[in-house]
Amino acid sequence: MKKIVIIGGGIAGLSAGCYARMNGYDTHIYELHDVPGGLCTAWKRKGYTFDCCIHWLEGTSPDSEFHEIWQELGALQGKKIYYKEISIKIFLKDQVINFYNDPDKLAEYLKEIAPEDNEMIDELVYALRKFYLLNDMPLTKAKEVFTVIDKIKMIKSFIPFIKFFKKYGNGTVDEFANKFKNPILQQAIPALLADTKLKFFLGIPFLLATKDSGFPQGGSLNFAKSIEQRFISLGGKIHYSSKIKKILVTNNEAVGIQLEDGTEIKADIVISAADGYSTIFKMLAGKFINKKIRNCYENEPVFPSYLQVSIGVDMDLSDDPNLNSIYNLYKLDKTIMLAGEEKNYIYLKSYAFDPTFSPKGKTTLVVGFTSDPEYWDKIYQDKEKYKQEKKNVEGVVISYLEKIIPNIQEKIEAIDVATPMTIIRYTNNWKGSTMGWANPFSVKIPRTLPKLKNFFMAGQWVGDTGVSGAAKSGRDCLEYICKKDKKKFIATKP
Numbered sequence: 001m002k003k004i005v006i007i008g009g010g011i012a013g014l015s016a017g018c019y020a021r022m023n024g025y026d027t028h029i030y031e032l033h034d035v036p037g038g039l040c041t042a043w044k045r046k047g048y049t050f051d052c053c054i055h056w057l058e059g060t061s062p063d064s065e066f067h068e069i070w071q072e073l074g075a076l077q078g079k080k081i082y083y084k085e086i087s088i089k090i091f092l093k094d095q096v097i098n099f100y101n102d103p104d105k106l107a108e109y110l111k112e113i114a115p116e117d118n119e120m121i122d123e124l125v126y127a128l129r130k131f132y133l134l135n136d137m138p139l140t141k142a143k144e145v146f147t148v149i150d151k152i153k154m155i156k157s158f159i160p161f162i163k164f165f166k167k168y169g170n171g172t173v174d175e176f177a178n179k180f181k182n183p184i185l186q187q188a189i190p191a192l193l194a195d196t197k198l199k200f201f202l203g204i205p206f207l208l209a210t211k212d213s214g215f216p217q218g219g220s221l222n223f224a225k226s227i228e229q230r231f232i233s234l235g236g237k238i239h240y241s242s243k244i245k246k247i248l249v250t251n252n253e254a255v256g257i258q259l260e261d262g263t264e265i266k267a268d269i270v271i272s273a274a275d276g277y278s279t280i281f282k283m284l285a286g287k288f289i290n291k292k293i294r295n296c297y298e299n300e301p302v303f304p305s306y307l308q309v310s311i312g313v314d315m316d317l318s319d320d321p322n323l324n325s326i327y328n329l330y331k332l333d334k335t336i337m338l339a340g341e342e343k344n345y346i347y348l349k350s351y352a353f354d355p356t357f358s359p360k361g362k363t364t365l366v367v368g369f370t371s372d373p374e375y376w377d378k379i380y381q382d383k384e385k386y387k388q389e390k391k392n393v394e395g396v397v398i399s400y401l402e403k404i405i406p407n408i409q410e411k412i413e414a415i416d417v418a419t420p421m422t423i424i425r426y427t428n429n430w431k432g433s434t435m436g437w438a439n440p441f442s443v444k445i446p447r448t449l450p451k452l453k454n455f456f457m458a459g460q461w462v463g464d465t466g467v468s469g470a471a472k473s474g475r476d477c478l479e480y481i482c483k484k485d486k487k488k489f490i491a492t493k494p
């Protein structure tokens with residue numbers, strides 16, 4: 001029986017581990033932290049759960065193509081799924097705009113607000129419908145195992161989208177918003193991406209296409225633990241608090257890993273589902289790269305890092321109509337400086353819909369911003385300065401929440417500030433990025449590295465972004481390995 005060692009116990013690593021066991025490999029996962037999930041995680045403070053990953057999950061509906069993978073991974077069995085009809089609710093100075101995830105309802109609603117923009121509203125809804133069609137495309141094999149016929153089928157399946165991508169692939173949200181006549185929609189459309197620094201128009205339908213994508217009860221860490229248990233039930237072994245120093249290579253073949261304490265673990269196959277930069281340039285010392293890989297890491301932008309203020313309040317906000325969407329975005333009266341950057345919006349999320357997140361009659365809230373990891377890195381070594389800056393962020397957020405939810409300050413029972421340095425320390429993710437490459441469609445990092453045998457990569461740094469992308473990445477990786485080993489790929493359900 002061949003032995004596979006997997007670096008990283010996030011969703012990609014757990015998925016790869018599950019499918020490795022389904023296909024008869026002796027499988028061991030080595031995880032930096034002491035819990036599974038990687039970026040798909042949460043933590044507790046004074047009885048409140050603070051979640052920082054799943055907002056909506058593709059594949060929760062049994063009608064979804066992706067549902068099959070979650071069933072194979074044991075991720076959703078026994079879980080209640082919560083759905084919301086509003087993807088994003090935007091609070092402008094004089095208007096509240098609901099961006100419904102149902103294309104028909106969204107079109108009707110926006111045309112009541114701005115009948116003069118019927119044509120542009122139809123264009124927005126057209127983009128949303130196309131995105132849903134993309135989401136509903138049948139799941140394919142791993143691209144590495146495609147036959148000529150598979151490639152022809154894939155090309156044919158994308159023909160209906162060529163015009164769509166040609167029109168919107170390089171467009172910006174500001175260009176699109178400027179075509180509207182109504183001043184409210186001129187503000188609301190670019191506000192959908194708020195202060196994220198992401199300006200690709202395709203980010204808009206991505207954020208709005210949440211119909212039939214729900215939230216699994218218990219949130220991100222509970223979700224990751226379900227997959228961990230599936231892996232263990234299949235006979236896999238997971239080793240926590242195990243930081244990898246390097247990948248062992250002999251004659252251009254990966255033969256195992258070395259832990260920080262010097263322990264060496266031999267393996268027939270090594271999969272890295274960990275941070276791409278650390279894997280390629282540290283664990284492998286940059287020895288197995290080409291111009292394309294180097295260019296990506298030197299020039300391609302990454303998805304921004306994140307600053308999150310999590311709050312537990314002694315208030316039942318489950319019936320608050322202003323907190324009934326996935327994202328609630330508030331346009332600030334004036335620009336504020338937060339962690340060295342100008343901010344024009346506050347993003348607020350309530351978890352009052354899920355009773356597992358807080359004690360009865362109380363509510364977990366999360367406020368989030370994109371944030372520059374370099375800013376935090378400069379002050380991180382000075383613990384007092386770092387602590388004070390977190391306090392400053394906390395104060396600014398609370399003062400604005402008072403305007404949104406009066407008297408909230410006196411009801412706060414728990415509060416926690418997670419910075420980009422938290423993400424880096426917790427996951428080792430390059431630049432504290434939460435989703436890898438900013439435009440994964442343009443980055444073509446292969447699953448294998450030049451001249452290195454028996455080594456594979458999975459996860460967001462090979463372009464498989466998001467929680468669902470990470471899960472399929474692990475599955476694809478094993479399908480590819482099975483092909484190389486001349487084995488029939490097997491996927492089973494518990």
